[in-house]
Amino acid sequence: MSKQPVNRALFDDVMVPNYNPQQMVPVRGRGSRVWDQEDNEYIDFAGGIAVNALGHVHPELVATLKEQADKLWHLSNTFTNEPALRLANLLKETTFADKIFFCNSGAEANEAAFKLARKYAYDNFGPEKHEIIAFYQGFHGRTLFTVSVGGQAKYREGFEPAPGGITHVPFNDLEALKAAISDKTCAVVMEPIQGEGGVIPADPEFAKGVRELCDQHNALLVFDEIQTGVGRTGHLYAYMGLGVTPDILTSAKALGGGFPIGAMLTTDRVAPSFGFGTHGSTYGGNPLACAVAEKAVELINTPEVLGQVAGKRAVFVEELDKINAKHSIFTEVRGDGLLIGAELTEQWHGQGAKFLAAAREEGLMILVAGPNVLRMAPSLIIPDEDIRDGMALLDKAVEKVINSQAN
Ligand SMILES: *Cc1c(COP(=O)(O)O)cnc(C)c1O
Numbered sequence: 001m002s003k004q005p006v007n008r009a010l011f012d013d014v015m016v017p018n019y020n021p022q023q024m025v026p027v028r029g030r031g032s033r034v035w036d037q038e039d040n041e042y043i044d045f046a047g048g049i050a051v052n053a054l055g056h057v058h059p060e061l062v063a064t065l066k067e068q069a070d071k072l073w074h075l076s077n078t079f080t081n082e083p084a085l086r087l088a089n090l091l092k093e094t095t096f097a098d099k100i101f102f103c104n105s106g107a108e109a110n111e112a113a114f115k116l117a118r119k120y121a122y123d124n125f126g127p128e129k130h131e132i133i134a135f136y137q138g139f140h141g142r143t144l145f146t147v148s149v150g151g152q153a154k155y156r157e158g159f160e161p162a163p164g165g166i167t168h169v170p171f172n173d174l175e176a177l178k179a180a181i182s183d184k185t186c187a188v189v190m191e192p193i194q195g196e197g198g199v200i201p202a203d204p205e206f207a208k209g210v211r212e213l214c215d216q217h218n219a220l221l222v223f224d225e226i227q228t229g230v231g232r233t234g235h236l237y238a239y240m241g242l243g244v245t246p247d248i249l250t251s252a253k254a255l256g257g258g259f260p261i262g263a264m265l266t267t268d269r270v271a272p273s274f275g276f277g278t279h280g281s282t283y284g285g286n287p288l289a290c291a292v293a294e295k296a297v298e299l300i301n302t303p304e305v306l307g308q309v310a311g312k313r314a315v316f317v318e319e320l321d322k323i324n325a326k327h328s329i330f331t332e333v334r335g336d337g338l339l340i341g342a343e344l345t346e347q348w349h350g351q352g353a354k355f356l357a358a359a360r361e362e363g364l365m366i367l368v369a370g371p372n373v374l375r376m377a378p379s380l381i382i383p384d385e386d387i388r389d390g391m392a393l394l395d396k397a398v399e400k401v402i403n404s405q406a407n
Contacts, residue, residue: 007037022360029056032382032390034365043390046365050195050227050339050377053254053300060299061257061292068291076282083290087263090297094236096245097265101274102285106226106252107141109262112279113248114145114187116266117220120273121186125218133180133219134189135171137197140224149189152197171200174209185219187248192238195227198373199334199341207244220247220270226262230254231300231380233337234309241336257296261289305380309337315384316340316376319391327398330374340376341369348372351401358397364390 004010008023024036032055034042047053054061068083075081088100101112114132121129134140136151147155148162151171156162169176171194181188188210194200214221223246228238232254235241239249247270252262262284283289299305317333320342324330330342344352352368359366369375378387 022357022365024360031055031057032379032386040363042360042363042365043386043393044365045376045378045382045390046367047377047379048258049253049367050232051253051256052258053231053380054257054296054305055379055381056258058257058299061259061295064295065259065288065292068288072287074283074286074288077280077285081285081287081290083287083294084285087290087294087297090294091251091263091265094297094301095249095265096239096267097249098268099266099271101264101266101279102290103262103264103281104260104283104286104289105141105262106224106250107143107146107262108281108284109226109250109252109264110140110146110149110189110224111143112264112274113222113224113250114149114189115279116248116264116270116274117187117222119278120220120270121218123273125183125186129184129186129218130165131182131184132166132187132189133177133185134166134168135194136168137171137194137200138168138189138191138224139194139196140189141226171197172203172206174206174213177210177213181213181217181219183217185214185217187220187222188214189222189224191224191226192228192242193233193336193339195339195375195377196369198343198369199339199375201334201336202242204242204244207242211244214247222246222248222250224250226250226252227377228336228339230297231306231309231337232339232377234306234313235337236297236301236306238336254300255296256289256293259289259292261286261293263293300380309380312380312382312384312387313337313340315387316391319388319394323391323395323398326395327402329398329402338376338378338380338382342374342376344372344374354401355397358401359394362393362397362400364393364397366394 026034026036028035032044034044134149138151140146140150151168169180225237229251249265320333333342335341350371352371367375
């Protein structure tokens with residue numbers, strides 16, 4: 001076997017080119033700091049895309065994972081296990097849900113949710129009631145069903161024929177939903193804040209209206225809380241802040257604090273449609289994943305963590321406002337809690353990736369949400385000092401992008 005150096009260049013050699021990662025290879029992390037192969041330090045505002053809600057290598061998550069690793073790794077769902085039962089019970093006690101289904105990712109949680117919504121309508125109203133309504137710019141994952149419910153055609157193109165019976169309407173437009181919904185609608189699917197679509201919060205009045213329209217038409221309301229859930233907005237789930245309760249909620253990303261897990265939460269009314277044998281997952285409810293997730297939810301669902309999210313957001317917004325006062329590059333800073341979107345001015349539309357690369361060169365990890373919006377989804381316990389240090393790096397990165405454009 002040839003001995004290839006393990007570096008960023010190897011990626012292009014051996015990996016399918018569906019990603020184009022930044023030009024460095026991180027090797028370790030702690031809290032909101034990360035180091036690459038050359039021992040360069042980075043401040044992490046990306047949080048593994050809203051996953052590392054307790055930062056990197058949180059000591060209590062590490063201890064929990066090690067403890068479970070010495071006990072039991074995997075069984076399959078032919079047998080149940082203690083961590084899965086404990087996590088399900090914790091989610092039941094802390095949310096609207098009565099029943100939980102576990103899987104391994106966000107897309108799988110949504111796949112389960114959409115199948116359950118169809119099956120519930122089929123069981124209770126008949127096969128005609130199968131239409132799903134979702135929103136433009138919405139994002140629900142990359143399986144064929146989830147890209148089809150997602151509202152960005154570019155993720156679907158070339159993969160057709162796509163599953164049918166799916167309609168999209170503009171987000172935050174209740175009249176458009178009213179015109180589209182009917183007794184054939186089995187579910188309306190939405191994110192409380194559209195994440196990948198540009199960090200666009202649902203107007204609370206809109207969310208309430210969606211709930212009412214669903215009730216009028218016996219349609220289920222599905223909240224995709226894969227990005228907004230597990231403390232991101234300062235509530236355990238964003239629906240708690242909106243004051244609108246869904247029938248099905250999907251969770252992943254921060255749920256495992258960095259260990260892969262997904263969950264679908266629902267009610268006693270809806271759950272029976274996933275009767276024995278109707279759906280499944282070999283890894284779903286894996287003891288390692290569930291043990292870590294239980295600990296992550298316990299640590300996050302506390303006044304110490306949730307109660308400081310708004311304050312940390314305020315520091316982010318204050319610093320972004322300062323950068324904007326200097327460089328005039330944002331039209332708006334939006335989102336909720338520690339899901340933060342800064343939309344670039346029209347002059348910079350389409351160039352989000354340039355800022356991301358410039359930030360990385362300065363030692364800062366950030367995200368984009370589409371080509372026009374810089375996105376931050378850091379650890380919920382990021383120290384204020386790391387926020388301010390990171391923003392000093394973003395300031396430099398922005399200046400460099402502007403200067404490079406001027407020359
Ligand atoms: C990330 C995300 C998904 C997909 O989750 P995966 O774990 O990547 O499958 C689905 N919905 C929303 C809102 C997301 O942010």
